[in-house]
Amino acid sequence: MSYRIPESLIGEANAKIAAAHDEDYEALGLRLKRSGVDIDAVAAKVAAFALAVPTWGVGTGGTRFARFPGPGEPRGIFDKLEDCATIHQLTRATPTCSPHFPWDKVSDYRELAERAKSLGVGFDAVNSNTFQDQPDQKLSYKFGSLSHSEKAVRDQAVAHNLECIEIGEKLASKALTVWIADGSNFPGQSNLNRVFDWYLESLAVITARLPASWRVFLEHKLCEPAFYSTVISDWGTSLTAAEALGPKAYCLVDLGHHAPNVNIEQIVARLIRAGRLAGFHFNDSKYGDDDLDTGSIDPFRLYRVFNELVDASARGAAGFDPAYMLDQSHNVTDPIESLMASAMEVQRAYAQALLIDRAALEAAQDANDVMLAHRIFKAGFVTDVSPILAEARRRGGGAIDPIPVYRTSKYRSHKAKERPAVARSSSGII
Numbered sequence: 001m002s003y004r005i006p007e008s009l010i011g012e013a014n015a016k017i018a019a020a021h022d023e024d025y026e027a028l029g030l031r032l033k034r035s036g037v038d039i040d041a042v043a044a045k046v047a048a049f050a051l052a053v054p055t056w057g058v059g060t061g062g063t064r065f066a067r068f069p070g071p072g073e074p075r076g077i078f079d080k081l082e083d084c085a086t087i088h089q090l091t092r093a094t095p096t097c098s099p100h101f102p103w104d105k106v107s108d109y110r111e112l113a114e115r116a117k118s119l120g121v122g123f124d125a126v127n128s129n130t131f132q133d134q135p136d137q138k139l140s141y142k143f144g145s146l147s148h149s150e151k152a153v154r155d156q157a158v159a160h161n162l163e164c165i166e167i168g169e170k171l172a173s174k175a176l177t178v179w180i181a182d183g184s185n186f187p188g189q190s191n192l193n194r195v196f197d198w199y200l201e202s203l204a205v206i207t208a209r210l211p212a213s214w215r216v217f218l219e220h221k222l223c224e225p226a227f228y229s230t231v232i233s234d235w236g237t238s239l240t241a242a243e244a245l246g247p248k249a250y251c252l253v254d255l256g257h258h259a260p261n262v263n264i265e266q267i268v269a270r271l272i273r274a275g276r277l278a279g280f281h282f283n284d285s286k287y288g289d290d291d292l293d294t295g296s297i298d299p300f301r302l303y304r305v306f307n308e309l310v311d312a313s314a315r316g317a318a319g320f321d322p323a324y325m326l327d328q329s330h331n332v333t334d335p336i337e338s339l340m341a342s343a344m345e346v347q348r349a350y351a352q353a354l355l356i357d358r359a360a361l362e363a364a365q366d367a368n369d370v371m372l373a374h375r376i377f378k379a380g381f382v383t384d385v386s387p388i389l390a391e392a393r394r395r396g397g398g399a400i401d402p403i404p405v406y407r408t409s410k411y412r413s414h415k416a417k418e419r420p421a422v423a424r425s426s427s428g429i430i
């Protein structure tokens, strides 16, 4: 029998800090009331906010140089599901996980779906992988996959994506996320137009095979592993592709996949306007696609992104239904702790953005009162909404303060005994 954190442990931990939490929540509630904000309404919205955990995120990541495995790492998808369920158990923020194929392949998907259900988690978008070769693979992706110069390679990559859709249907998933590593390292290596044409040809076949209720998420990335040109390099390319592919194709924004200092929130605003925002891969970065924990470097950027999302929701933007997911690499922390902390940071940015007085902001903007507009905009960010997040968790049956409960449970030590180390675990960064 594999270890799960007992509900009683959460209850006991919550009881110890409940009085202090109640005081903090009440004090913040009084403060927000003066600004006309109902704290319970904000807490209810935060409680209803859900984001997915990537199955590859619960394993220790690594860099181009090395990977330092931690104790009790998941050995396969069933172990990963347990870890994902534990994150949700304590945070009540991550009811779904996003599987990745072929890393998460099993022989019986009904068993996998049932196991997930019994653990209290579901499945979000399925992710295809044509950025590396598998041992039993006929043709290599060394020079590309969906945009490869040889049709046979493109067909193989298309077939893999179709298989991912088939698997996803068995898991009640509703979307396929496609990120390709295709690109070039040398000027002249490939024709910048022809590779895009080949990509569109491949994606058209995949999109045509999507079930009625499904969407395909196109993930762009500026560079890496290709360092001269990437086929789907930016949001402009992504939007061009989505519009060519029709109403099922949407543009996914991974926060780390842009040039330094790019105004990501403006990209988000434009994609919402175009009705093509798929959703997000949340992470943080200082220099490039660092895949650091969400909110650890630039929480203000995350807040600015959420301002656009709350704004779109408030005005009922057409077709606005983003999917939220974390996509980080955990190299020096316990992945479960990092994912819990990051889920809470995403909720924090959301709660803060909900505090913005939108009518007052618009009035200040129309009057060109720059300082007032900026102060109104920033008011949410400078508010410590921690009591709201804690209250949302508590009401959902989670922990007021998840990480101490996780540590007290010794979950990782239990898993270290249950999961003897294996040679290699399938985790990575995309």
Ligand SMILES: [Mn+2]
Residues within 6 Å of the ligand: 219, 254, 281, 327, 430
């Ligand atoms: Mn990503």
